[in-house]
Amino acid sequence: MKRAGAPFALVVLVLLLAGCGASAGTQQITVGAARTFRLAQFTPRTLRAGKPEQLSFTIEQPSGAPLTSYRTGPGPHTGVHLIIVRSDLGAIVHKHPPIGADGRITEEVTLPTPGRYRVVIDVYPRLSGPLRNFQLFRWITAAGKAVARPLPPFRPTVTVAGYRFVLNQPPALHAIRPAFLRLNVTRPDGAPATFTPWFGALAHAIFFRSGSLDYFHTHVCSAGMTGCTSILGPTRVTGTATRPGQLRVGVLVPVPGTWRLFLQCKVDGRVLTAPFTLIVR
Ligand SMILES: [Cu+2]
Numbered sequence: 028m029k030r031a032g033a034p035f036a037l038v039v040l041v042l043l044l045a046g047c048g049a050s051a052g053t054q055q056i057t058v059g060a061a062r063t064f065r066l067a068q069f070t071p072r073t074l075r076a077g078k079p080e081q082l083s084f085t086i087e088q089p090s091g092a093p094l095t096s097y098r099t100g101p102g103p104h105t106g107v108h109l110i111i112v113r114s115d116l117g118a119i120v121h122k123h124p125p126i127g128a129d130g131r132i133t134e135e136v137t138l139p140t141p142g143r144y145r146v147v148i149d150v151y152p153r154l155s156g157p158l159r160n161f162q163l164f165r166w167i168t169a170a171g172k173a174v175a176r177p178l179p180p181f182r183p184t185v186t187v188a189g190y191r192f193v194l195n196q197p198p199a200l201h202a203i204r205p206a207f208l209r210l211n212v213t214r215p216d217g218a219p220a221t222f223t224p225w226f227g228a229l230a231h232a233i234f235f236r237s238g239s240l241d242y243f244h245t246h247v248c249s250a251g252m253t254g255c256t257s258i259l260g261p262t263r264v265t266g267t268a269t270r271p272g273q274l275r276v277g278v279l280v281p282v283p284g285t286w287r288l289f290l291q292c293k294v295d296g297r298v299l300t301a302p303f304t305l306i307v308r
Contacts, residue, residue, distance in 0.1 A: 064086055064088060065086075065087050066148065068083070070083050078137065082146075082167075083132065084148070093130030095126070095130040102252060104151050107126060108150075108226075109121070110147040110233060111144050111147070112147070112240065113143070114145060115175040116235055118140065119300060122136065142169055143167075145235075147162055148165075159258070181305065182303070182304070185302065187300065188299065189215030190294060190301075194210055200307045201308055203260065207276065210273070212273075212274060219271040219273070220272050221295075222268060222293065223293040225298060229292060230246065230247035230266065230276065231290070232276045233289040236284045238285075246265075246266055247266030247267060247268050247277075248266065249268060264278070276290065278305070278307075280307050284307060286307050287302055
């Protein structure tokens with residue numbers, strides 16, 4: 028085993044305290060000896076590509092009863108976040124599904140192309156004690172012949188539907204160390220973009236590591252908005268947006284590697300997803 032004392036202790040901390048979570052590569056998270064949450068009645072495992080499909084599941088508590096009580100309030104750290112990423116990190120789906128009174132969660136999703144997809148369910152239960160959130164994982168498949176695309180290299184400018192995301196002087200990035208990416212976002216006419224809150228934040232920064240698909244998630248909130256800080260072990264990060272068209276995005280990832288950042292924000296009534304490849308040492 029290459030992993031000795033210190034890194035293992037860190038992994039345990041990450042599992043217990045992760046603000047928006049790090050993937051352990053398993054299908055369930057064990058918190059202590061007795062508290063195990065798991066996915067139940069997850070359906071379907073295979074979907075059609077390019078067609079809306081109903082994805083449905085229940086989160087079971089350690090007692091076996093469905094989890095029905097979730098965090099509410101301002102900020103993005105509430106309820107259930109459903110994130111589905113293609114295994115080559117070429118596509119992402121991000122939803123905050125409604126939760127039925129019986130704990131059943133159903134959401135319509137469209138997987139754009141054939142391939143394997145990793146489902147990350149980031150759960151914010153309303154519980155007493157230190158557990159803030161945890162993740163559950165599943166693989167699903169969109170039927171058909173998958174064409175995996177290699178991850179493109181880092182590019183400082185990404186254009187989505189005519190909106191330009193420009194990364195200014197990106198800093199060197201290191202695992203477990205928070206850093207900030209400063210972006211300018213302009214509309215197709217060149218004017219600064221105005222961000223509308225979406226799923227409790229002005230922008231969502233969803234990170235997946237190439238290959239292992241480790242996961243982390245930070246947010247950009249407006250001044251005074253609470254419940255926006257992401258935690259990784261003892262480290263915290265909060266993004267800010269001080270002027271129209273400007274985002275300061277917190278980067279905080281658990282391990283080195285090549286990561287794909289999916290930066291999502293709502294501008295002019297549409298949700299934009301700007302992907303960036305980042306090298307973290
Ligand atoms: Cu988010």
